[in-house]
Amino acid sequence: MPETSNAARRTPILAPSGTGMVRALPPADRFALRLRGAPVPAGGFDLGGPLNSVRGTPERFAARLGPDEWLLVCPEGEGPAAGAAIAADLAGRFFALVAVGHRNAALAVRGPHVAAILNAGIALDLSDAAFPPGAATRTLLGKAEVVLVRAGADFRVECWRSFAPYVHAFLRDAAREFGG
Template sequence: MLERNLARRAPTVSPLASQSSVSVTPLDPQGRLAFRIKPAALAGRETVDGFGLSGSINSRTASGEGSGMRTALRLGPDEWMLITAADEVDERCEAISAALSGVAHSLVDVSHRDVSFSVEGPGADAVVNSGCPIDLSVKAFPAGSATRTILGKAEIVLQRLAADRFTVTTWRSFAPYVQGFLVEATRA
């Protein structure tokens, strides 16, 4: 019932044309888990269920390939966003909970909340930086970086996958605004 209700209320996010070498493309749905745990509680574990948790704050670690890829974004001292295939969320939740049995942690499925866009091409950093206050130069924000920030008036989670490729994730209700902002920035 919840899935049907969310589908009716979901904003329409479709590819919009841009007139530059930078493309803004909606990504397929992904499984997203908001994960909180005190680093001391990890007790030397570098991974949990294949998610790398040893990265520094504002980093991205990925393992596996294709639909089996697992990505961990370390967004704070005790906060990660875990990304997996949309159809594996329940399995990942069960496996993480089993691996951390008896250890205080929080694991919440927020897959329905977010929408992601790929921003790629020469000048992708300038497009994202048109509304993002952080320094997105390759030296300050290299590939493998991830952070929570803002784009215009919307909160986003930003990942740099390569010198000219980013993933911008925002709440579903802000998706049309964020997509429009990015597409407009490609025309500037």
């Protein structure tokens, strides 16, 4: 019987890349959380923000995507401890917590033309007034479903691993117009 720690090894779909306008981010641990009732802090994540918002740091955050739905992201390796802490903090509540780190990949999009690059495939107003820092939403980029997170001036694009090469190529192609 194969050793499970070797059989379940996760490999990045996109190698983390340099400092351009569009770059692949390193692997991370992620959870899909569904929580019934009033949100409370759990596992060090702030779940209290309004719909379509993000709370935390660029490396460890909770994106509220629906009235009872969050995407929780933390650095790779923190997932087991974070999952246990979330489950302990939510004990006695109705919730579902699913590890989805193996399913997603992430890209950073940054620079003075970030909204124009993203708008090549996303039909949303990404101006500071409509999508300010601290905003998050699920949307489409071209033909791929993505979660768009704005932690500051930069944007983070979360997508399923199978769409990552497409999303990466799409955004890099859009960035070429601006020298990226």
